[in-house]
Amino acid sequence: MPAPSPDQPQQQQATNHQGSSLMPATGTHTTSSQFCDPGNTTSLQQVPMMNRFIITDPATLQGPICYFDASLLPDNTQATPRPAGLGIFISNLQVPMYQSIHIQAHLQSCTSVLMAEAAALALAALITSNLNITGCTFLSDCEQLVHFINSVDQSNPPDWRIKPFTQIFSNSSPGYSSRLCKISRNLNHLADGLARQALSSNSLGLLTSCSNNHGSVQCFVPQALQYVDLHLVTLLAASCC
Numbered sequence: 001m002p003a004p005s006p007d008q009p010q011q012q013q014a015t016n017h018q019g020s021s022l023m024p025a026t027g028t029h030t031t032s033s034q035f036c037d038p039g040n041t042t043s044l045q046q047v048p049m050m051n052r053f054i055i056t057d058p059a060t061l062q063g064p065i066c067y068f069d070a071s072l073l074p075d076n077t078q079a080t081p082r083p084a085g086l087g088i089f090i091s092n093l094q095v096p097m098y099q100s101i102h103i104q105a106h107l108q109s110c111t112s113v114l115m116a117e118a119a120a121l122a123l124a125a126l127i128t129s130n131l132n133i134t135g136c137t138f139l140s141d142c143e144q145l146v147h148f149i150n151s152v153d154q155s156n157p158p159d160w161r162i163k164p165f166t167q168i169f170s171n172s173s174p175g176y177s178s179r180l181c182k183i184s185r186n187l188n189h190l191a192d193g194l195a196r197q198a199l200s201s202n203s204l205g206l207l208t209s210c211s212n213n214h215g216s217v218q219c220f221v222p223q224a225l226q227y228v229d230l231h232l233v234t235l236l237a238a239s240c241c
Helices: 009-016 048-053 113-130 141-150 160-176 189-200 221-225
Strands: 065-072 081-091 100-110 137-140 180-182 206-209 233-240
Touching: 009 113, 009 189, 009 221, 065 100, 065 113, 065 233, 081 113, 100 113, 113 137, 113 141, 113 160, 113 221, 137 141, 141 180, 206 221, 221 233
Parallel strands: 065 137, 137 180, 206 233
Antiparallel strands: 065 081, 081 100, 100 233
């Protein structure tokens, strides 16, 4: 199912996702933010050294912004493998050709919400890298993932199965001056909606659409996505406007 086009101006969307035409799908699955945070740990808001990684108003950020989220059944004690939907929204007001990109993807199997969220981060990093987007701020409502990525010692992840995904982000970050920050769940509604749609999608291949008027210039987003290769992840839909 192709990602829907936004109904609001891009800057307003990045600030307030409540106005998005995407509505959360009903069902038994959940978003990663509901179960990603560690149970009995200190909140990031209570750790002074982590305050610089908390974003309360994305509109104040300079440069490209990438929101991402995952949607899947909640965790259980058996760590049952299950699929997940991944949603990515890139806002890049500095370029005229594609100011926003909506992406849906399917993660074939994961054993934790944190693993799905890490896969979404890795996918977002690969996509922005292929699009040559530099200085990007990645935004997540998963406190545990943000805390790990920004920790000094990354030798002991909370779930070892996230390591291949977080390594992809770490490898791409230095050259592209990227960073990962924490936002509240209500600021991540657009990526959440894309992830929910991806989880329930029956699409078997990548569907692309572009509503930008490029004149004689061809949109190169579909071409860039062809070179995105991430284990267990299938791109379902991408739209730019």
